[in-house]
Amino acid sequence: MAIKRYDYVIVGNSAAGVNAAAALREADRKGSVAVFTDEDRFAYSRPLISYLVAGEVDGRRMLYRDPSFYRRLGADLYRGEGVSEVDYGEKRLKTSKSRSFAWGKLLLATGSKPFIPPVDGLERVRCSTFINWDDARSMQRATRKPECRVLVMGAGLIGMKAAEAALARSARVTVIEMMERVLPAALDAEASRMVQERCAERGLEVRTGCRAVSVEPRGGSSGSAFLEDGSEIGFDLLVVAVGVRPRLDLVGDGGPAVSRGILVDDALSTSLPDVYAAGDVAEAWDLVWEEPRVNALWPNAALQGKYAGWNMGGRRVPYPGSLSMNSVEFFGLPVVSAGVVNPPDGAYREIAEHFPDGTYRKVVIRNDRLVGMLVAGDIERAGIYTSLIQEKAPLRRIKGALLSESFSHAYLPQAVRHARIIKGAAGLKAADKGA
Amino acid sequence: MIRIYPREEYCTGCRLCEIHCIVEHSESRDIIKAFKRERRPQKRVEVEESGHLSFALQCRHCDEAPCVDACLTGAMRRDARTGAVINDRDRCVGCWTCILVCPYGAVRRDAGEHKVVAKCDLCPHLEVPACVANCPNEALVMEEVPGDGDQAL
Ligand SMILES: Cc1cc2nc3c(=O)[nH]c(=O)nc-3n(C[C@H](O)[C@H](O)[C@H](O)COP(=O)(O)OP(=O)(O)OC[C@H]3O[C@@H](n4cnc5c(N)ncnc54)[C@H](O)[C@@H]3O)c2cc1C
Numbered sequence: 378m379a380i381k382r383y384d385y386v387i388v389g390n391s392a393a394g395v396n397a398a399a400a401l402r403e404a405d406r407k408g409s410v411a412v413f414t415d416e417d418r419f420a421y422s423r424p425l426i427s428y429l430v431a432g433e434v435d436g437r438r439m440l441y442r443d444p445s446f447y448r449r450l451g452a453d454l455y456r457g458e459g460v461s462e463v464d465y466g467e468k469r470l471k472t473s474k475s476r477s478f479a480w481g482k483l484l485l486a487t488g489s490k491p492f493i494p495p496v497d498g499l500e501r502v503r504c505s506t507f508i509n510w511d512d513a514r515s516m517q518r519a520t521r522k523p524e525c526r527v528l529v530m531g532a533g534l535i536g537m538k539a540a541e542a543a544l545a546r547s548a549r550v551t552v553i554e555m556m557e558r559v560l561p562a563a564l565d566a567e568a569s570r571m572v573q574e575r576c577a578e579r580g581l582e583v584r585t586g587c588r589a590v591s592v593e594p595r596g597g598s599s600g601s602a603f604l605e606d607g608s609e610i611g612f613d614l615l616v617v618a619v620g621v622r623p624r625l626d627l628v629g630d631g632g633p634a635v636s637r638g639i640l641v642d643d644a645l646s647t648s649l650p651d652v653y654a655a656g657d658v659a660e661a662w663d664l665v666w667e668e669p670r671v672n673a674l675w676p677n678a679a680l681q682g683k684y685a686g687w688n689m690g691g692r693r694v695p696y697p698g699s700l701s702m703n704s705v706e707f708f709g710l711p712v713v714s715a716g717v718v719n720p721p722d723g724a725y726r727e728i729a730e731h732f733p734d735g736t737y738r739k740v741v742i743r744n745d746r747l748v749g750m751l752v753a754g755d756i757e758r759a760g761i762y763t764s765l766i767q768e769k770a771p772l773r774r775i776k777g778a779l780l781s782e783s784f785s786h787a788y789l790p791q792a793v794r795h796a797r798i799i800k801g802a803a804g805l806k807a808a809d810k811g812a
Numbered sequence: 813m814i815r816i817y818p819r820e821e822y823c824t825g826c827r828l829c830e831i832h833c834i835v836e837h838s839e840s841r842d843i844i845k846a847f848k849r850e851r852r853p854q855k856r857v858e859v860e861e862s863g864h865l866s867f868a869l870q871c872r873h874c875d876e877a878p879c880v881d882a883c884l885t886g887a888m889r890r891d892a893r894t895g896a897v898i899n900d901r902d903r904c905v906g907c908w909t910c911i912l913v914c915p916y917g918a919v920r921r922d923a924g925e926h927k928v929v930a931k932c933d934l935c936p937h938l939e940v941p942a943c944v945a946n947c948p949n950e951a952l953v954m955e956e957v958p959g960d961g962d963q964a965l
Contacts, residue, residue: 396881424884428905432927438903441886480849676882676909683881704908711921713912756908758917760878779864784915786869787862799817801872 381400382479383411385689386470388460388627389486390414391634393656394677395442396682397689398483402450404570408481410452413472415459418510418636419444426513427538429522431545431729433608439510465631465649472604482689485639486682489621489657489673494530497591503598507539507745514739518613519598520546527551528602531581534705536618544581544612549778552583553602555619559583561704567737568753573695575708608723616623621673623658636660638671643695655681657810664698665716665748665766671810672699700767704756713756715763717741717749725749730780740779745771748778758785813895813936815957816944818867823859823951825866829943831853833870836935836942854922854930857943868943868952870932872920873897879910879919879931896934904928 385401387394390412398412414420428434436459442598447454455472462471469479491506504655505515519525520543527543532554552559558569559576576583578672589602590614602610622630623638634640638660641677644662645653655661656678663670677699678737684696701713720727720741725748729739736754740747740762746769750762763770772779778788786794797803829844837853838846846852847862857870877897879888887903888910890896899910906927910919922930935941944952 422885424907425905434905438885438905543930549913655921675884676913679881702912704912705905706908706927711908713908715912756911757920760910760914760919761917763876763913783861785858785860786859787865787867797915798867798869798872801874803872804874804878804913 380477380479382409382481384408384481385410385481385484386478386482387412387486389418389484389488389656389658390420390454390456391439391486391488392487393486393659393682393685394418394484395446396679397655397686398447398450398452400683400686401690402452404687404692405752406689410450411455411478411480412447413455413458413460415473416458416509417457419454419456421510423509424538424560426507426510427542429510429513430516430542433545435723459700460627463627463629463632465633465652472625483675484649484655484685485627485652485654485658486656486685487624487658488532488678489626490624491617492620492622493617494619496530496589499617502594502600502615504590504592504617505598505748507535507616507618508621510608513542516542516614516616517546520548522613522803523547524549524660525613526611527614527616528553528610529616529618529734529747530589530602531617531619532561532585533618533620534558534560534563534703535621536705537705539618539691540581540583543616544579547577547615550581551612553583553587553589553604553610554583557586558587560703560705561715562701563705563714563718565714565739565751567739568712568714568751569736571610572707572710573754575710579708581708586678603684606685621657621670621672623660625658636669640669641681643698644688644693645681645696646688653685655685657748659695662698664700664769670699670701672701672713674702676702689698697767700763702763711756712750712751712752712753713759715749716747716766717743718751720749728780732782737784742772742776745776747772751762756781761785767804813873813957814941815873815955816870816932816934816941816953817953818869818951819951820865820867822949823866824949825828825861826948827859828948829857829948830859832942832946833857836938837930851924854920855926856916856920856930856932858920869916869918869948870943871914872896872916873932873934878913878915882907882909882913884958890904894934894936896936897931897932898931898933901928916925923961 420441459473524546526549529552639654657673660669726742740752741749747765752759887900
C-alpha cells in the first residue's frame with residue numbers, strides 16, 4: 378500500500394511549530410503540510426498553565442491560535458498522534474498510531490522535557506512536573522484539598538510559576554533552590570533579592586542555597602523531603618522544576634548532529650539535508666554570546682519557527698540570532714531582562730541604579746555595545762534596550778543617558794532616531810538589512 | 813494602511829495628543845468624564861522629550877512586528893483588514909513580553925480590571941486618528957502607505 382506523503386512535516390505544535398506552519402505558507406502556497414502533536418489538544422500557550430491553575434484564564438483563552446488555524450492554512454493537524462520514529466535516509470516516519478508517512482522536508486519542533494535530578498527515593502514518590510496542560514490539571518486536582526502542602530524543587534521560571542499558581546489555590550507552598558537566589562538565570566543578584574523580598578511578604582517561603590538529598594513516600598502523593606542540613610519538609614504534592622532539556626527523542630541513530638540541542642545554522646537547517654529544527658529543541662546562534670546556545674524561551678521559539686518556515690519553504694532569510702530574554706512579574710513586581718545580566722568576567726561593564734520610585738535598572742556593556750539589560754519596577758520602554766542589544770549599535774555618546782529615567786528615542790542621535798522612527802529600521806529588522 | 817509620523821521641528825510638547833488619545837480610548841469618549849469620572853485609560857502616544865527636543869511617538873505598526881512574534885498568548889496580532897498591529901485585550905494576560913521586545917517603547921501597562929497592555933490602534937472608529945487630528949501644530953502627520961495584512965492568519 379502506498380503511504381501518504383507530505384512535502385513538509387512539522388513535529389510539535391507549539392510556539393515553534395505553529396509559527397513555522399504560518400511562515401511556510403507565506404513562502405510556499407501549494408506544498409502539502411502536516412503537523413503532528415502527541416498532545417491531544419489544539420495549540421495552546423504553554424506559559425499560561427500557571428494562569429489556568431490560578432483560574433485567571435479558561436480553556437478558551439489558553440488557545441494560542443483559533444482551532445480553525447490549520448484548516449485556513451491548508452495544513453493537516455494530527456492531534457494526539459506523536460511521531461515515534463524517523464528514518465532520515467528514507468525520509469519516512471512512524472507515529473504512535475503505527476501509521477507511516479513520507480516527508481519531503483522535516484521540522485523538529487519537539488520542545489523541552491523536564492530534567493529529573495538524581496535525588497534518592499524520587500522514583501518512589503508520585504512527583505509532578507509543570508510543563509503542560511495535563512500538569513496544570515493535576516495541580517488543580519491536588520490543591521482542591523484544603524491546606525494542601527506543595528513543595529516545589531527549583532526556583533527558576535517554571536518553579537516560581539508553579540509556586541505562584543499553587544499559592545493562588547490557597548496551598549501552603551515551599552520552594553527549595555540549590556543556588557543562593559531565586560531566578561538565578563533570568564535575574565541578577567539585586568533583582569533576585571527584590572523578588573524574594575516580595576515573596577516573603579506574600580507568604581511564599583523560598584529557601585535558597587539548600588538541596589534535597591532524599592525523599593520518602595508517605596502514601597498517595599504525600600511524602601517528605603530531607604535536606605542537606607537534616608531538616609524535613611512534608612508535602613502533599615511535590616513539583617520537580619529544576620530545569621528543562623531539549624527533547625531529543627527523535628534524534629537517534631542517523632539523526633542530525635547534536636550538542637546540547639540540535640545544532641542549526643542561520644536557515645535553521647540541521648546537519649542533515651531537508652531536516653530543520655526550531656524552538657527549545659534547537660541550539661541556534663546567540664547574538665550576544667556569539668556562540669550556539671539553547672535559549673528555551675517562547676519568543677525565541679516563535680521566531681526560530683518563523684524563520685525555519687520561511688527557509689524550508691524556499692524563502693532564504695537568515696535568522697538574526699537568539700537572545701535570552703525574560704519578562705516576569707511576581708506579586709506585583711514586574712522585571713524584564715535581556716542578554717547578559719550576570720557578566721562572567723572583566724570584559725563587561727555594569728552600570729546600575731536605584732530610582733526614587735523603587736525602580737532598579739542595569740545595563741551591561743562590552744566593547745561599547747549594549748549586551749545586557751535589566752529593569753525591575755517601571756519597565757516601560759525597556760524594549761528600546763533590547764533592540765539596541767539586537768542591533769549591536771555602538772553606544773558612543775548615548776552611554777551616559779542610558780540609565781536616565783525617561784530614556785527614550787529623544788536621547789538617540791538624530792540620524793538614528795530618524796532611521797528608526799521614519800524608516801522603521803529598528804530591532805531585528807535592521808539586523809536583517811545589515812546581513 | 814495608514815502610518816503616523818512625528819515632525820519634531822513643529823512639536824512644542826503640549827501633550828494635547830496624549831489627552832485626546834486618552835479621551836478617544838475612554839468609555840464615554842467625553843473629555844470631562846474621561847478625566848474626572850471614569851477609569852482613565854492608558855495613553856497610547858507619548859511625547860518624548862530631552863531638553864528642547866520633543867516629539868510624539870506611538871506604535872510604528874512594524875511590518876515584521878517583534879511584539880506579534882513574541883506574544884505568549886496570540887493576543888497581539890496584525891489586523892487583516894487595516895494592517896494595524898492590535899492587541900486583543902480579552903486574550904492579553906499582561907505578561908509584558910511585548911514591552912520587553914518593542915524597539916520603540918510604544919507598548920504600556922494599563923492598570924484595569926485585569927493585567928493588560930495598551931498600544932496605538934490607529935483609532936479604527938475615526939477617519940483621522942485622534943492624536944493627528946488634535947495636534948495644533950501639525951507635528952503629527954498621517955500617511956497612506958502601501959502594505960497590507962494579507963498574510964495575517
Ligand atoms: C510553566 C511554564 C512557564 C513558562 N513561561 C514562560 C515565559 O513567561 N516566557 C517565556 O519566554 N517562556 C516561558 N516558558 C517557556 C516556553 O513555554 C517555551 O520556550 C516554549 O513553549 C517552547 O516552544 P517550542 O515550540 O519550542 O516547544 P514546546 O512548547 O515544548 O512544544 C513542543 C511540543 O512538541 C510535542 N512533541 C514532542 N515530541 C513529539 C513527538 N515525537 N511527536 C509529536 N509531538 C511531539 C510536545 O508534546 C509539545 O507539545 C514557560 C514554560 C513553562 C513550562
